[in-house]
Amino acid sequence: MAKRIPLEILDLKDQRYSCHGCGDCCRDFSVQLRDEDLDRLAKQGWEEKLGQSVTVEFRGRRYLRQQADGACLFLQEDGLCRIHGEFGFQEKPVACRLFPFNLAPDGNGTHAGLNFACQSVRANRGASLESHRDDLRRAIREVPESNAISPPRLAGDLRADGQEVEAVVSGFDRWLGTTEVPLSIRLDGFAWLSQSLGAASFAEVRGSRVTELVDLLVSALPDELLHLPVDSPGRGQRRQLRQAAFARIEDPRFTGDEKKASLSARLDQWSRSRRFARGRGVIPGLARGWAVPGDFRDVESMPSVPGTPEISDLVTRWLRSTIRGGRAWGTAYYGWTIAEGVQGLALNAACLGWLARAHAAGKGHEVVTIESVGEALGRIDRSSGRAVWLGTAAERLRLRYLAADDGLRRLVRSTW
Secondary structure (H helix, E strand, O other): OOOOOOEEEOOOOOOEEOOOOOOHHHHHOOOEOOHHHHHHHHHHOHHHHHOOOOEEEEOOEEEEOEOOOOOEOOEOOOOOEHHHHHHOHHHOOHHHHHOOEEEEEEOOEEEEEEOOOOHHHHHOOOEEHHHHHHHHHHHHOOOHHHHOOOOOEEEOOEEOOHHHHHHHHHHHHHHHOOOOOOHHHHHHHHHHHHHHHHHOOOOOOOOHHHHHHHHHHHHOOOHHHHHOOOOOOOHHHHHHHHHHHHHHHOOOOOOOHHHOOHHHHHHHHHHHHHHHHHOOOOOOOOOOOOOOOOOHHHHHOOOOOOOOHHHHHHHHHHHHHHHHOOOOOEOOOOOEOHHHHHHHHHHHHHHHHHHHHHHHHHOOOOOOOHHHHHHHHHHHHHHOOOOHHHHOHHHHHHHHHHHHHHHHHHHHHHHO
16 A cells, blocks of 8 residues: 655644635646646547637647637636636646645655735635635545655755754744744844854764854844844845846746747746846836836835835735745655755845736835735745746855845845
């Protein structure tokens, strides 16, 4: 009999979720299909009903076709799924049935993390996360890799054991949960922790010594930040932040993008990325549906994101769920090490601040509101673990550059 791998539901008492049928996931996500999904769609006879193929191929993978506005082909005017309506929930593609949960197997089991691209997750509306266990159990039977025992790497080629993973998770989570400390200071501390962990040499620091190291770092906060003030980010660091933000809002759509010649599409992407790098003049677009500010100076002149109770609650839930759900490293994040993953999450926090300011500037607001933070977070988490270019060597090089000279701390402090 095959060994049953434990399913770890995110243990966050402050986080709830139920689907409220907003349809955003059907309008905003490209759905990659498995062989079993393709078989189901073929048996449902959609090509005969609709007179066209319901899938497209893009860079060697198969996806559900999208309508002209980017919505899923099966999204109806009433906001409901046609596959669900005609054949039932269990006949939808497995990615649709799992969302907004993300499966992250490691040496201890399969963790069910949450994607904050979902409005209901961000709004914290619905039932307890534990109430979804049966649905998740049914869905993961079709995701065999979720049952693979795959311990993440701690750093380099060193595999982390369960105690070491728990040391990092509990330490970072404990700091993030220190709600009496202002959000801006907690984010600064998170960036400092991630830089410190990345700089550690783990060849001789294993097992309980990892726990001791993380506990020592966390216990030094927030006092250590007062003794280690940082300057404003330099020109190169600001350039890297803008390019990182651009990479997180790149959004190929299957309404024509898949038909572009690969070279043409990449040259267009390169041109827009270069304009973000320069940071001068008109912004060449932001996330789909966002109003675009006049130019980059409008974003840079926006004040830092305020740590209001609503914003603090949202950002804290996101970071804690990402860490505790195992979504920042390993199989859930491009195979990255834990040390790389926490630094990548710190960069995501800085990008979140920049994009929230860009959204607010586009709306003509004088300050960043919870609406702008929510929209920006939706874009950040939408791409997290899904945008293949975020898992490349180029992104790792960006992190190494930013982790030096307190770059991550400088960027976080400049946006929050």
